[in-house]
Amino acid sequence: MLSPAYPVRTPRLVLRPLTVDDAPALAAYQSRPDVCRFLLYEPRDERQIAALLLDPTRNRSELTGPGQSLWLALCRADDGTLVGDVVLMWQDAEQGAGEVGYVLDPRHHGHGYATEAVEALLGLAFDGLGLHRVVGRLDARNAASAGVLRGAGMRREAHLASNETVKGEWTDEVVYAVLGEEWRGPRAAGRPPVREHAVLPVRPGSEAAFEAAFREARPLIEATPGFRGLTLSRSLESPSTYLLLVDWSDVAAHEEGFRGSERYARWRALLHPFYDPFPVVEHFVAVS
The missing domain is CATH 3.40.630.30 (Gcn5-related N-acetyltransferase (GNAT))
Incomplete structure (x- = not known):
């Protein structure tokens, strides 16, 4: 029942x-x-x-x-x-x-x-x-x-x-x-299957514009099948540096599902101009 x-x-x-x-x-x-x-x-x-x-x-x-x-x-x-x-x-x-x-x-x-x-x-x-x-x-x-x-x-x-x-x-x-x-x-186990990790170096002086662009871009990634959630944090020591953590069902949901979608082109247009240099993206899984 x-x-x-x-x-x-x-x-x-x-x-x-x-x-x-x-x-x-x-x-x-x-x-x-x-x-x-x-x-x-x-x-x-x-x-x-x-x-x-x-x-x-x-x-x-x-x-x-x-x-x-x-x-x-x-x-x-x-x-x-x-x-x-x-x-x-x-x-x-x-x-x-x-x-x-x-x-x-x-x-x-x-x-x-x-x-x-x-x-x-x-x-x-x-x-x-x-x-x-x-x-x-x-x-x-x-x-x-x-x-x-x-x-x-x-x-x-x-x-x-x-x-x-x-x-x-x-x-x-x-x-x-x-x-x-x-x-x-x-x-x-209380953990997501895959966590995407990216340190985002934003051009100094453009932080407010970047955060506004990210708010606009966020629904694009949230609409992806396999998306579980995300957090965007700003460094206290280096205010133009941000940490993006995205939880996915698997790597394919990110690499194929999101990056292979039309939404990613809009995401790229909104956010990539702010990066200098371009961030390195890695995927992690929890260990016992």
């Missing part, structure tokens, strides 16, 4: 039970064909969503047995704005199997919210419900969703060709998964 203590909090988000009052906010994006393109359901309006929210078999705040789903609102912690909805499905008690799902309002894309939410769902699944294995299933064409699951620490296990018909067409399905012991590993 799973009966979470609500709200479930992450660094930037809260997950809470949905109510019928959330129907307008959900309809704002679930009624859009582009949002529903890779989903199993067709666009639905406020009336249809309200009916689902009033159905206790579809909208519940706790899980009492397999076959049930936990459907939750995904809201920003700072102002309560609903940015999406997420679901945790308890599939099988004997096998300890579950599944996660998520839909984000496109107006709030690009901030890493979906990855942060999936991490919270995995915490409920493994630490709260005691599941053994959790999967995420998606249309193979949905590259953005695949990035969400990779960023949350799930691995790609299968590509099923022409696996099911969705909205009148045969589609390929991709399956991502993670085991409980894999999920608990680095978290149980």
Whole structure:
């Protein structure tokens, strides 16, 4: 059984039970064909969503047995704005199997919210419900969703060709998964898998401009799947020297996921002109 203590909090988000009052906010994006393109359901309006929210078999705040789903609102912690909805499905008690799902309002894309939410769902699944294995299933064409699951620490296990018909067409399905012991590993040790370390020598006299540029650039890196958090510190002895520490799920999340993205070009344009000389970047893992 799973009966979470609500709200479930992450660094930037809260997950809470949905109510019928959330129907307008959900309809704002679930009624859009582009949002529903890779989903199993067709666009639905406020009336249809309200009916689902009033159905206790579809909208519940706790899980009492397999076959049930936990459907939750995904809201920003700072102002309560609903940015999406997420679901945790308890599939099988004997096998300890579950599944996660998520839909984000496109107006709030690009901030890493979906990855942060999936991490919270995995915490409920493994630490709260005691599941053994959790999967995420998606249309193979949905590259953005695949990035969400990779960023949350799930691995790609299968590509099923022409696996099911969705909205009148045969589609390929991709399956991502993670085991409980894999999920608990680095978290149980209380450390991130990888920490990026960079000493940033900023041109003297441009510190204020650099800090303003960094505030503008920060959302670009936060939107990367696999991003875990960062700190930027300023030296007391050398005020034009800064220390950047970024936690990643793995090196690939930084080197391929961020540096290989269009966001990195904007990051480079904002920050690199301030460096003299260019900083050395290294990656570290904790040792016992």
